[in-house]
Amino acid sequence: MAGLAVYFYLSANLWVWLVSFKSMVEPAQAKPADAIIILGAYVRPDGALSWILRDRLDTGLELYRAGLAPKILVSGDHGQKNYNEVQAMKDYLLDHDVPAQDIFMDHAGFDTYDSLYRARDIFQVKSAIIVTQNFHLPRALYIARRLGIETQGIQARLYYPWWYANTIRDSLARVKAYLDVEILKSKPHHLGELIPISGDGRVTQD
Numbered sequence: 001m002a003g004l005a006v007y008f009y010l011s012a013n014l015w016v017w018l019v020s021f022k023s024m025v026e027p028a029q030a031k032p033a034d035a036i037i038i039l040g041a042y043v044r045p046d047g048a049l050s051w052i053l054r055d056r057l058d059t060g061l062e063l064y065r066a067g068l069a070p071k072i073l074v075s076g077d078h079g080q081k082n083y084n085e086v087q088a089m090k091d092y093l094l095d096h097d098v099p100a101q102d103i104f105m106d107h108a109g110f111d112t113y114d115s116l117y118r119a120r121d122i123f124q125v126k127s128a129i130i131v132t133q134n135f136h137l138p139r140a141l142y143i144a145r146r147l148g149i150e151t152q153g154i155q156a157r158l159y160y161p162w163w164y165a166n167t168i169r170d171s172l173a174r175v176k177a178y179l180d181v182e183i184l185k186s187k188p189h190h191l192g193e194l195i196p197i198s199g200d201g202r203v204t205q206d
Contacts, residue, residue, distance in 0.1 A: 012178035013171055020141035024153045027063060033127040033152065035104070035197045036060050036069045039115055039140060040076020040085035047088060052133060052156075057092050059156040060131045064098060071102050071197050073123060075109030078206075085109075090205075104197060105204040112136070112173075113180050114188035116144045124196045125149060131156055135167040139174050146181045 038060040041053040049057070064072055072093060076085030086105040093103050104123060109115035119125040127150035130140050137153045144151040180186040195204060 009171075009175055012175045015178060016138050016142040016174045019145055020138040020153070023141045023145060023151050024137060024155070027066065027068075027154055030063065030068050030129055030152055030154060032067070033069045033129045033150070034125050035071045035073045035119075035123070035127075036063050036129045036131060037073045037075060037115070037119055037125070038089060039112060039130070039132045039136070040074065040089065040109055043083070043085050043088045049088060049092060053085070053089070054092070055133065055156040056131050057089060059154060061093065061096055061098070063129055063131065063154065064102075068129060071104060071201065072098065073104045073106060073119060073125065073128075073197060075106035075115035075119065077110050078107035079110060100202050100205075101200045104195065104201040105206075107204075107206060108188070108190040108192075110189055112140050113143055113177060113186065114190075116140065116147055116149065117188045118191070119144075120147050120149055122192060122195055124194060124198070127151070129154055133163075133166070135163060135170045139170060139177050142174070143177055143181060 038056050042050040060072060074086050074089035078084045078086050086107055090103050090105055094100060106115060106118055108118060130144060130151060130153045132140055134155045137155055141151055141153040
């Protein structure tokens with residue numbers, strides 16, 4: 001049984017890598033897309049962004065300013081009144097001169113699978129540039145591609161001394177992603193009314 005579990009773990013990780021690696025690009029190679037998707041991460045109790053989240057936002061800002069997409073979709077956890085990743089992300093982008101109408105907020109991006117499923121089905125994203133760190137990027141790209149989104153992935157660039165711990169943890173998350181995508185055909189925690197990414201992002205302000 002243990003041998004079967006190890007085989008499944010290795011096979012799932014290999015499949016995620018095979019599906020995703022050709023979609024990883026450098027900013028200079030990126031092609032225009034419907035939206036830049038910035039995936040959420042931890043926000044501190046005082047509202048300050050974690051280093052990981054700030055890094056993702058700074059990278060997304062560079063791509064937006066380069067004209068690679070007209071809209072930014074910030075997707076994260078807003079499952080509680082006193083914890084709101086997407087508002088913190090939006091505020092940071094507003095402080096860096098991104099117009100409010102270009103920022104879409106997905107308040108129900110509770111995990112990577114939910115974020116990308118909702119990007120496709122709620123926000124009607126057909127093509128996307130996904131921004132996250134290198135340990136997370138293969139899983140995000142794999143999910144998006146298997147859901148039918150035309151996807152490019154750009155690595156947020158800050159170096160983290162604890163990257164190996166995140167890499168190990170994400171290797172386990174890839175197994176869950178494989179199960180969600182290939183076997184369970186999971187649904188996100190929440191769906192809802194359509195909010196096309198081509199519209200005005202201010203309608204997503206809660």
